[in-house]
Amino acid sequence: MKAKSLVVAFGLSLLLYACNTKPRQEVQSDNPKGELAFLLQYEGKLPSDVGLLRNQVVQRRLANMLKDSFQVFMGKTVYDRPIEIVKQGQLLIAQFFSDSDRAMPSADLVIDVEQDAMWVEYLSGDTIIEFTDHPSLKKPGMNAD
Amino acid sequence: MASPVRDFITHHYRHFNSAALIDAAKGYETHLAEGGKMMITLAGAMSTAELGISLAEMIRQDKVQIISCTGANLEEDLMNLVAHTHYKRVPNYRDLSPQEEWDLLEHGFNRVTDTCIPEEEAFRRLQKHIYELWKDADSKGERYLPHEFMYKMILSGVLKQYYEIDPKHSWMIAAAEKNLPIICPGWEDSTMGNIFASYCIKGELKATTVRGGIEYMVWLSDWYRNNSAGKGVGFFQIGGGIAGDFPICVVPMMYQDLGWTDVPFWSYFCQISDSTTSYGSYSGAVPNEKITWGKLGIDTPKFIVESDATIVAPLIFAYLLKW
Numbered sequence: 001m002k003a004k005s006l007v008v009a010f011g012l013s014l015l016l017y018a019c020n021t022k023p024r025q026e027v028q029s030d031n032p033k034g035e036l037a038f039l040l041q042y043e044g045k046l047p048s049d050v051g052l053l054r055n056q057v058v059q060r061r062l063a064n065m066l067k068d069s070f071q072v073f074m075g076k077t078v079y080d081r082p083i084e085i086v087k088q089g090q091l092l093i094a095q096f097f098s099d100s101d102r103a104m105p106s107a108d109l110v111i112d113v114e115q116d117a118m119w120v121e122y123l124s125g126d127t128i129i130e131f132t133d134h135p136s137l138k139k140p141g142m143n144a145d
Numbered sequence: 146m147a148s149p150v151r152d153f154i155t156h157h158y159r160h161f162n163s164a165a166l167i168d169a170a171k172g173y174e175t176h177l178a179e180g181g182k183m184m185i186t187l188a189g190a191m192s193t194a195e196l197g198i199s200l201a202e203m204i205r206q207d208k209v210q211i212i213s214c215t216g217a218n219l220e221e222d223l224m225n226l227v228a229h230t231h232y233k234r235v236p237n238y239r240d241l242s243p244q245e246e247w248d249l250l251e252h253g254f255n256r257v258t259d260t261c262i263p264e265e266e267a268f269r270r271l272q273k274h275i276y277e278l279w280k281d282a283d284s285k286g287e288r289y290l291p292h293e294f295m296y297k298m299i300l301s302g303v304l305k306q307y308y309e310i311d312p313k314h315s316w317m318i319a320a321a322e323k324n325l326p327i328i329c330p331g332w333e334d335s336t337m338g339n340i341f342a343s344y345c346i347k348g349e350l351k352a353t354t355v356r357g358g359i360e361y362m363v364w365l366s367d368w369y370r371n372n373s374a375g376k377g378v379g380f381f382q383i384g385g386g387i388a389g390d391f392p393i394c395v396v397p398m399m400y401q402d403l404g405w406t407d408v409p410f411w412s413y414f415c416q417i418s419d420s421t422t423s424y425g426s427y428s429g430a431v432p433n434e435k436i437t438w439g440k441l442g443i444d445t446p447k448f449i450v451e452s453d454a455t456i457v458a459p460l461i462f463a464y465l466l467k468w
Contacts, residue, residue, distance in 0.1 A: 035406060041407075048376070049375050050374060051375070051377050053444075054377055054409035054410050054412055054445075056406065056410060056442075059443065059444075063443050070443060071443075
């Protein structure tokens with residue numbers, strides 16, 4: 001009888017714990033991946049809708065990586081497409097466009113959440129300018145899983 | 146439809162602070178057009194300056210989604226509403242001697258630059274009604290934020306008998322009718338806050354009946370999370386002080402103290418202030434300083450109009466309202 005009460009009390013306390021936990025926080029604190037892993041929740045959403053480039057972590061990482069080119073990159077992100085998550089949830093891809101027809105990407109952002117690495121490419125004239133904060137890593141292919 | 150004020154400033158305001166005013170107004174308009182939301186913060190004596198004439202219309206036309214203000218601005222809009230004819234203007238305020246200042250006090254006037262607030266007259270009309278609401282909540286064990294008590298008083302209609310201005314010119318009435326979110330940090334530093342404290346000292350009310358600043362911050366963090374998607378929330382700061390600094394800190398609070406990494410920066414920033422850039426002051430800090438505090442991003446559009454807010458704010462609102 002006593003053991004049964006203990007089991008019920010334990011179950012109840014687990015339930016109460018679950019009720020009192022803010023779900024959004026839980027996603028972040030329990031995630032074993034790096035500080036960019038929370039971005040996976042944005043799959044299928046437009047970067048402009050979720051404030052991807054205004055996010056503090058993303059903007060800090062971009063600013064540190066791009067330095068003086070940060071504003072140039074931001075200027076090429078006027079239009080966007082929904083965020084893709086590929087490679088079994090490891091790779092986030094965001095493509096940006098200077099023109100509303102979205103025919104030719106003017107910039108892209110690739111984030112490997114497992115390796116906590118970021119790559120940026122943008123067009124400057126006919127030249128593709130590349131940046132990464134993990135030069136030792138090869139930029140992953142962007143094909144789907 | 147003709148927009149004479151908007152057309153005038155667009156044509157004439159081309160340089161220096163006047164150009165900054167136009168840039169800020171255009172930025173505000175673009176921000177709203179792209180789906181953004183806006184917080185307006187009120188410091189100084191903007192309610193006594195009757196900003197309500199334009200701000201109330203901004204509220205009615207959904208050009209502001211949340212207001213942060215001092216306790217003085219919260220109550221002084223109502224004081225002007227119920228005691229407007231008793232206000233006194235002192236255009237020669239610079240020439241007043243200490244004795245003349247004393248005489249104003251003796252006649253129940255509190256001076257703000259050239260305008261004397263008839264505080265006794267105004268509070269004679271407000272105090273018994275707000276006290277009834279405080280007392281009622283206190284006896285029921287209910288607790289409300291300062292602006293919620295004000296909203297209850299306005300919406301009950303008990304003040305209508307005292308109206309001395311067109312109620313369309315009261316931004317508090319416009320806000321109450323829309324149930325616009327208000328943040329009122331440091332409400333304790335106001336005449337009503339002082340009166341409330343006096344009832345607490347006399348043992349008639351419990352201090353906890355009026356909810357406090359920390360509860361405002363907790364509420365604001367939730368509001369910001371729910372409203373910062375997409376284009377995000379802009380920050381239009383009139384004056385400086387706690388009305389501005391308290392709510393702007395919700396962003397670094399969530400990011401740095403809560404570790405909520407998916408929080409975007411404020412997405413527009415404008416400050417109207419007559420504080421010039423100075424040393425160690427908050428109002429006199431250039432907007433880029435806010436980047437170092439985690440409040441604004443590198444690319445957040447930033448504007449500062451270094452001029453008298455009683456001149457600048459109605460012009461920017463007129464531009465947005467196409468007056």
